[in-house]
Ligand SMILES: C[S@@+](CC[C@H](N)C(=O)[O-])C[C@H]1O[C@@H](n2cnc3c(N)ncnc32)[C@H](O)[C@@H]1O
């Protein structure tokens with residue numbers, strides 16, 4: 265294990281928890297060992313291994329292994345061949361959302377990303393002196409994330425193999441927990457959301473991105489057409505044929521969008537109910553909950569908006585049919601954990 269990862273584990277050992285029993289962990293050589301159940305987590309390289317399966321009763325159904333196998337085969341979103349830290353910053357900041365996050369999350373913030381895939385956002389956000397921990401179940405994705413980190417000496421980014429339903433952190437550990445495009449690939453998105461919310465510090469934030477119920481209608485139609493044409497109509501997806509993107513990245517997008525073994529779809533209204541259930545307050549949604557109110561480059565991401573009334577939201581949700589499918593038909597919600605201690 266490199267000095268960087270060893271130093272991280274030593275200085276964060278109090279924040280770590282055994283994903284099996286929630287006990288305290290101790291670092292000895294290449295292993296993290298639980299002080300309570302004695303489970304030994306061997307970390308043979310620089311990706312910290314703290315994965316534990318869900319252990320749900322069989323009747324609940326669990327797609328974790330199927331999803332893991334899928335992303336081990338095609339890690340997402342992958343890197344372009346010549347990506348380096350300069351091009352990552354440039355590409356990330358071209359997207360207004362990543363740029364706003366980078367501009368508005370203070371230096372020194374502790375961030376956890378769950379389902380980080382190949383680690384672009386974790387690596388990008390770590391540049392401005394924030395500690396960012398990227399976690400995923402897929403080792404091949406984490407390896408690409410770690411390779412990029414090492415090549416570019418991003419010593420504030422760390423990668424851990426972790427199942428978001430069995431976190432390896434103590435509750436109230438992070439200023440911000442991000443999970444973008446992940447929960448809809450699990451068997452129980454609300455349980456996942458609730459589990460992640462427990463890791464947020466009082467007055468900290470959670471940010472989730474989910475597939476929208478209406479935003480993926482055209483994607484679903486294309487998926488059907490690709491299936492019956494045995495992918496001969498692939499050109500109908502613009503990104504799949506964009507020659508400015510490397511072949512492996514295009515392939516990764518195509519598989520993620522059209523061959524995924526499991527996805528569910530959600531609405532803003534549904535997530536507002538989740539917030540009520542866990543006692544978080546709504547801060548922001550993209551798209552906005554009020555019709556015709558666009559998302560601007562000057563948007564203050566952490567300044568609370570009103571969740572809007574049901575009619576206004578229905579109009580916004582309906583419009584996702586026409587605006588959604590290009591970028592995957594996502595919506596994003598930011599919410600805040602109540603509490604008295606400042607972030
Ligand atoms: C569509 S990719 C999103 C990657 C990245 N967040 C992004 O936006 O580009 C979904 C990721 O979620 C991960 N994932 C799925 N189920 C998970 C679980 N139970 N715990 C942690 N990660 C999970 C997958 O391995 C995959 O890398």
Ligand SMILES: [Zn+2]
Pocket residue numbers: 282283284285286287298299300301302303
């Ligand atoms: Zn344990």
